[in-house]
Amino acid sequence: MMGNTLKPRKEMPLTPLSAPTFGSMGKTGSWRTFRPQVDYSKCTRCTICWIYCPDAAIKRREDDSPEIDYDYCKGCGICANECPVKAITMHREEQ
């Protein structure tokens, strides 16, 4: 609700109000240094990566397999760490 343009004080609400929006900070995937990659032949569809992703950047497909949203994945590596069958691996982003 605050937006990016500064408002005069008299037009401000008493506290900052934030309506839910998609990616208000822009595409945070650009912050990523390491990129998670899913090996679907190893994936058991356990959905643990989907549960653990702190940025909700993993979508759960119809068949419970994960789909990483690279626009918002910051590359924290939690999914790779949690995957019980090591189906997710981290790879340095190319320059």
Added chain:
Amino acid sequence: MAQTIIDTANHIAGYAAKAARAKVVAVYPITPQTTVVEKIAEFVDSGKMDAEYICVESEHSAMVACIAAASAGVRTFTATSAHGLALMHEALHWAAGSRLPIVMVVVNRAMGAPWSIWPDFSDSLSQRDTGWIQFYCADNQEVFDTVIQAYKLCEDEQVFLPAMICLEGFILSHTYMPVKLPNQEEIDAFLPPYKSGWILDVNNPYSHSNLVSPEWYMEFRYMIHEAMENAKKLIPQIDKAYGKHFGFEYGGLIEKYKCDDADLVLLSMGTIGGEAKLTVEKLRKEGLKVGSARVRVFRPFPVEEIRKLAAETQMIATIDRHVSFGMEGFLATEVKASVFHEKDSPLVAGFVAGLGGRDVTAQTIEKIAEKSLKWLRMGKVEKETEWVDLRE
């Protein structure tokens, strides 16, 4: 029907929460506040009070539960004391910053170490800068009246801030006094249901008080400061209106007693202000022009009232049931800051007294007055901060 009952300030605080129709009460018991929450539990359990009574695991949780309830547009009440209040400290900032009109009774108790269960203002005055309005009461009737007045004030859209109603442990909390309780219809007319500026609503979702960048933060803080200034204007108006309806009025921000022609004004907070009237009576009989003024609202601080007082008297002696180690009592500091730019500002002497529940009787206050008058005759305050009744 209005009725007069004889009860303790703690029970009276419970009656006030009920009369104000607080809908969520989230509390954790602590000596000497416990009987406040026991009284409310009794009211809720017997169906006399329609409120959600939340037993929490700590004072921090009590305040956070109140914040959540107030954010959902509900009138909330809580009460605590000393270390419980200190544990709330972080959440107190959140309540004020989120502009939520939570009303809390603080039963003043000295902070440890060493452990003490007896009163002084070190607990509530440590919360001076949290953005909470602070009232200090001198008797049980004032406790009831101030709780009602506080909701009226805090829920005003010009204010939208929380308030703590402070009363000294045991001196008031466990002392029985007659109190007039107005009838419920009259209270309801004076204090209509709470209408919040915003509510958390799943059908219209948003969050408030989220992260703001430096371009925004200062303006939000300034708005809290502005709200405090608004409160300073509204408190005397609400006090007057309350007095008109219910017969009890407390001078708004500051209660003055025989200050008009006084050479010396004894300035204090809470019950010391009540006791000081006895000292004034005695000294007046001896022909000494002494008055008493009781700061009823410490935040916002009544700067203008203090200046008016300063212009009419030659000396102000502050009596603080508090000390800021390495400096003096807050009342002394604020008074000096208030009169600094005034022409012919009076002498100001600071007295620290009554820490950890040590008695401050009319005789104690008389000693303070005598020393102050001596310094006034000399035209010089010999000791900027005097600890009263301190053993060598």
